[in-house]
Amino acid sequence: MPASDDDLAPPPPIHHLPPDALNNVLLRLPLRDAVVCRPVSRLFRDTLSDPFLALLPSLRLLLLRHPRPDGGGCLHAFDPHRRCWLRLPFTSFLPHHSFSPVASSGSLLYLWIDNSTSTSTSASTPALPSPSPTTSSSAHPPKALAVCNPFAGTYRLLPTLGSAWARHGTVLAGPGGLVLVLTELAALSYTPSSGSAKWMKHPLSLPSKPRSPILASGARAVFALCDVGTPWRSQWKLYSCPLAALTGGWAPVERAAWGDVFEILKRPRLLAGAGGRRVLMIGGLRSSFAIDAPCSTVLILRLDLATMEWDEAGRMPPNMYRCFTGLCEAAAQGSAMPAPAAGGNNKVKVFGGDGKVWFAGKRVRGKLAMWEEDDLGTSGGKWDWVDGVPGYGDGVYRGFVFDGGFTAMP
Template sequence: MDPDPDSDSDSDPSQEPGQSPIHLLPMDAIHHVFSNLPLRHIIICRSVCKLFKTALSSPPFLETLPPFNLLALRRPISTLHVFDPTLNQWFRFPLDFLPFPSAAPVASSLGLLYLWSHSNSKSSLVLCNPLTRQFRVLPQLGSAWSRHGTVLVSAAGHVLLLSELAALYFSADAGCWRNFSSNLPAKPRSPVVVAGSVFALCDVGSPWRSQWTLFSCRFSEFSRWDRLERHEWGDIFDILKRPRLVSGAGNKVFMVGGLKSSFALNSPCSTILILRLDLDSLEWDEAGRMPTEMFGLFQESTKFKVFGGGGRVWFSGKRVVGRFAMWDYSEAVGRNGIWRWVEGVPGNGDGGLCRGFVFDARLTAVP
């Protein structure tokens, strides 16, 4: 007997109450669709329905997603403020899952955020993933380390705290902090991690005249520093006033500072210059110069901060209220990069100095 054409047995499942046609798609097709969206949108879609949450929580799928490249602000708050350079937008990650009244974010590596938390006279470094709201607390330290130490993290997740005279090293294998002498001739300035090595500037000059020198060591051998210098470099360290280091993309290190108009002791600066060191060839070249109209605001400022990583560098000035200057370098934007303003910096309306660091957010990062 032929089935009744009006029978419910032949009804389209996609038309059943509460059933969407997307439930008929194979999981591979759903993954293919969402793989074309940025990570931020995928995170939002995970809360739409059970199907999306299941599909977008699959480890094989998550491992194929590129990281969410952000600028995170360093400030002791209960909410992490981040900036997406691609969307040119600020947004927030709540940190209310941490059992601390306040925490100060200071660094990141491979999708994990590193924060200082304080209790009485003790401090602890906390590792967390604000996307998955997971965290882990490292063994406590004296509060002086959170005030004066610089936090550096390797790609393997090892942590180095570097101060003027000493260094602390932590690895998951040892499970405790180990204390070493820093073995540097002077206080390290703006140390950065690039290609498995630590690079830092040291002023080895006199109280009357600075003489900046570049030092480096392997992250796993931080007690053995080498002085990097080449005859071909000439006076490369003498042309910049108050230089800072910023990690670059690949095997590149940026050195940023005011370009002196002469070699006189108190020579004024004509602009902010970005130099790039290729670690493979050990050759310097000029990467960018801040435009005159932009530099005018920083020239009037009594103080400014430089931070960033990869192919971007940000500048925060004491009198540059509510915004950052940003230099964006990549093959797509040209040889000398692009300069632009980043507006609406949270909490910068009073003209206070802000600092930040690159946070490559990932859903797969586990503390």
């Protein structure tokens, strides 16, 4: 059979580059562009291997947490560096139709998946009892916790849990594959390097349900807020626990010099600061100490875990905060200005991590407010709007920071 014109055509000039020169060129690509180049040719596929891509800087993303994914098994993510929205597909490697992302650590992403129609790879591991009484299985289908790398297209199911852990637990992820699931009464821990494919159960000795627990990786400790007040007035206190002492290691974090730092914020929430050595506390700034006092804006306080001192990291600009209260909408429609809500920041959803905070609200449709931590602590951080938010139209979003890359595999 005579050779075709394609067979006789000389190879593209890039094939004549020495391997070192080709690697030098491809190492200059951003991770997203390098992944797109993999299917271009066999040369690119062989060169852009997983070990090679692990050398590229990870892609810092905000991953939205929708209650259920839309768009055919894709999740929406925002790239703050390029100021654009991305779609991360999962159907090509994840054989589960229903899933919800809950946490990340490095390039590993953790998801609750609907396990009702699939067989778990950890079926031999008995399920841990649920932390609270459960209802019928039809009302709450079984869920499994999975860890995946969406860029590499690989995943693994973790040992089975009771269904109530998925409904009531907060998932935290740390280095080395460490996973924590916290509820009101107990915590579970799982570490692949421990050699035991089992969850370890740790009772919580806290005065109330932990609010917005976070894992400060630099301090190797878990922090959470607890309400120690009365049914008529909340009083928040900070608690911490070293990762090495999850059983019996919880203790209040208090300093006499802090004064009323927990009294000036309404319904505070914790997020991890940059580098894992700081704790951010975000809430509505009370206009007074009265129980029904409205909030004047959103305040971000920062605790340096090295010095154990608080400082003001950021304050939402008044024009931006008015959009969350409905004043901007009322002004645009020529309506009467609504009275300040006693709930204050209750209408503002706060999420993020590692020194980046996003804000969503029902009155702010199709966009998010974004704050980036100032490492020098001299400018109060950077505030900006993120437009074109995809997904649901009710304006209520949640999410967390995800460092997409090839640095870790499940």
